[in-house]
Amino acid sequence: MSWTDERVELLKKMWGEGQSASQIAKELGGVTRNAVIGKVHRLGLSNRAAGGAKAAEPKEKPAAAAAAKPAPKPKPQPKTEPARPATPPPAAAASAPETKAAIPARKQIIPAGQPLPPQPSANEISPEALAKVNEIEKKAKKLTLMELTERTCKWPVGDPATEDFWFCGLPVQQGKPYCEAHVGVAFQPMSARRDRKR
DNA sequence: CCCTGATTCGC
DNA sequence: GCGAATCAGG
Numbered sequence: 322m323s324w325t326d327e328r329v330e331l332l333k334k335m336w337g338e339g340q341s342a343s344q345i346a347k348e349l350g351g352v353t354r355n356a357v358i359g360k361v362h363r364l365g366l367s368n369r370a371a372g373g374a375k376a377a378e379p380k381e382k383p384a385a386a387a388a389a390k391p392a393p394k395p396k397p398q399p400k401t402e403p404a405r406p407a408t409p410p411p412a413a414a415a416s417a418p419e420t421k422a423a424i425p426a427r428k429q430i431i432p433a434g435q436p437l438p439p440q441p442s443a444n445e446i447s448p449e450a451l452a453k454v455n456e457i458e459k460k461a462k463k464l465t466l467m468e469l470t471e472r473t474c475k476w477p478v479g480d481p482a483t484e485d486f487w488f489c490g491l492p493v494q495q496g497k498p499y500c501e502a503h504v505g506v507a508f509q510p511m512s513a514r515r516d517r518k519r
Numbered sequence: 520c521c522c523t524g525a526t527t528c529g530c
Numbered sequence: 531g532c533g534a535a536t537c538a539g540g
Contacts, residue, residue, distance in 0.1 A: 324532085341523065356533050358524060363531070367525075470521070523540070530532080 322351030324360060336361055450505040457502040462490030474500035476507070 322328070328349055335345045342361070343354035361367055458478055464487060469475055474489035475498045491500035499507050 343523080353533070354524090355535080359526095359531090359533050362525075472521080521540100524538090526537075527535085529534095 322349070329360070329364070332357060332360060333364070333366065336366060450502070453502045454506055457491060457500065458489065460491065461487065463487035464490035474498070474503055476500070476503035 324332075331349060332345055335348060336342075340348075341354075342357040346352050346354040346357045349357070461478060462473070463478075464473060466488065468490065469488055472493050474491045474493050476489040477486065478489060479486040489500055489503055491502075493499060494501050494504050497504045497508075
C-alpha cells in the first residue's frame with residue numbers, strides 16, 4: 322500500500338488524537354506500526370508536542386554500524402521534560418474497534434451504595450461455567466482499565482464504585498474480549514434456559 | 520510478556 | 531520515500 326493523501330490524512334488525524342502507531346496501522350491496514358512511525362517522522366510530526374516546544378531531545382546510542390558519531394550532546398534542559406500530554410482517553414483502551422461485545426462494566430456509572438449492575442455471573446448460567454469463573458478469578462491479573470489491551474480479558478470484577486474493582490486480565494480467547502472462562506459465561510449458547518414455548 | 524515510540528539504513 | 535530491523539523504555 323502507498324501513502325495516499327487520504328491515508329496520510331487519517332494518519333495525521335489519528336496521531337493527533339493520540340492514537341498509538343499500532344492502532345493507526347491496524348486502522349489503515351496494509352502497513353505495520355513501523356511504517357506508520359516512519360511516516361510520522363518523515364512528516365515531521367514525530368513528537369506530538371510539536372507546537373512551539375523544541376524538538377525532542379535526540380537520544381544517543383546506536384553503535385552498531387555507526388562510525389560517525391561526533392560527540393554526545395549535553396542536555397541543556399534537565400528539568401524541562403517533554404511532558405507527555407499524550408494521554409489517550411481511557412475509553413480507547415477498553416473499547417477496541419472490533420471487540421465491541423457486551424462489556425457490562427462500561428454500561429453506566431454506578432453511584433456508591435447503589436445496587437450493583439447486573440452481574441452476569443449472578444444469573445442462571447451453567448454451574449460449571451460459574452465454578453470455572455470463580456476459580457479463575459482468583460488467578461485474575463486484576464488489571465486496571467488502562468492496563469487492558471486487546472488480548473487481556475476485559476471481564477469486570479467487583480464493584481466499580483469501590484476500590485475493590487478490577488478486570489480479569491487473563492489472556493483472551495482468540496477473537497473474544499474475554500478469557501476462556503469468561504467467554505463461557507458471557508456468550509451463552511442461548512439455550513441454557515429451557516424456553517417456555519417450543 | 521505485552522506494549523510504546525525512535526532511529527538507522529538498505530532498498 | 532519507504533519500512534523492517536533494531537533500539538530503548540514502560
